[in-house]
Amino acid sequence: xxxxxxxxxxxxxxxxxxxxxxxxxxxxxxxxxxxxxxxxxxxxxxxxxxxxxxxxxxxxxxxxxxxxxxxxxxxxxxxxxxxxxxxxxxxxxxxxxxxxxxxxxxxxxxxxxxxxxxxxxxxxxxxxxxxxxxxxxxxxxxxxxxxxxxxxxxxxxxxxxxxxxxxxxxxxxxxxxxxxxxxxxxxxxxxxxxxxxxxxxxxxxxxxxxxxxxxxxxxxxxxxxxxxxxxxxxxxxxxxxxxxxxxxxxxx
Numbered sequence: 617x618x619x620x621x622x623x624x625x626x627x628x629x630x631x632x633x634x635x636x637x638x639x640x641x642x643x644x645x646x647x648x649x650x651x652x653x654x655x656x657x658x659x660x661x662x663x664x665x666x667x668x669x670x671x672x673x674x675x676x677x678x679x680x681x682x683x684x685x686x687x688x689x690x691x692x693x694x695x696x697x698x699x700x701x702x703x704x705x706x707x708x709x710x711x712x713x714x715x716x717x718x719x720x721x722x723x724x725x726x727x728x729x730x731x732x733x734x735x736x737x738x739x740x741x742x743x744x745x746x747x748x749x750x751x752x753x754x755x756x757x758x759x760x761x762x763x764x765x766x767x768x769x770x771x772x773x774x775x776x777x778x779x780x781x782x783x784x785x786x787x788x789x790x791x792x793x794x795x796x797x798x799x800x801x802x803x804x805x806x807x808x809x810x811x812x813x814x815x816x817x818x819x820x821x822x823x824x825x826x827x828x829x830x831x832x833x834x835x836x837x838x839x840x841x842x843x844x845x846x847x848x849x850x851x852x853x854x855x856x857x858x859x860x861x862x863x864x865x866x867x868x
Contacts, residue, residue, distance in 0.1 A: 634784050641792035643843070647824045648675075648767050649796055650817045651725070653804035654732060655759050658751035667753055668800045671760030676793040678761065679768050683785050714769055715832040721766025722828030728759075729821040736814065766828065816853055820846050 624630055656667045695710035711719075772785075807813045820842075827837045 637788035638791045641788050642795050645792055645796050648764055649800050649803050651763050651821060652760055652800055653807045655756050656804055657808045659753055659756045663753050667756045669797055671757050672793055672797050674761050675764040679789045680786055682768055682772050683782055709833055717769055718828045719832035722825040725821050725825030729818045733818050810857060813853060816849055
């Protein structure tokens with residue numbers, strides 16, 4: 617287990633480690649912010665901010681508890697189940713609890729996002745004046761914490777590979793959660809204001825779900841490519857939004 621001692625903040629290396637880890641934690645939290653935005657939109661408007669902040673606070677507590685149990689987290693990478701090969705076409709795959717958690721979380725994201733897309737497509741053919749179906753605050757918080765638990769394993773294992781001091785890891789987690797709390801609201805408003813951005817966000821979550829499932833089967837997919845594609849798609853979509861706004865102004 618990494619040592620639990622106070623780091624020497626007079627050392628430039630400590631600050632470099634902290635800033636690097638904070639940056640990575642924020643980047644790895646992008647998909648979490650998108651999921652929170654989608655789920656929080658389902659609760660009554662007056663409770664949406666509460667759902668986002670409470671969900672992220674619970675996520676913070678969960679991640680800090682994981683960091684205090686790093687030895688247990690590392691042990692989750694030990695194989696507990698082996699899937700036999702299929703008629704010699706596939707090699708046997710040894711699954712650990714970490715792999716099983718990634719598989720379950722990835723499947724949940726795929727199913728949840730697919731159902732959301734289906735519901736939005738069905739809703740587009742119904743009466744637009746009909747109020748949308750609401751989700752309870754407890755249900756929204758449960759979904760946020762459940763998905764964050766899956767994302768937490770990814771971010772915590774990344775932290776373990778980069779830093780050997782638990783205090784630095786905890787500080788990076790706290791900073792990243794605070795940044796997510798500051799930006800979750802604006803991101804939610806932007807995504808929920810534009811239906812096409814909602815579809816893009818949900819499609820991105822499906823891709824993340826596929827990446828998690830692939831990771832569970834030890835097939836690594838570069839997240840740099842995924843995030844680059846998302847950034848490009850967002851850039852194109854913002855151009856489309858601006859184009860539609862200009863066309864609307866010209867037609868008035």
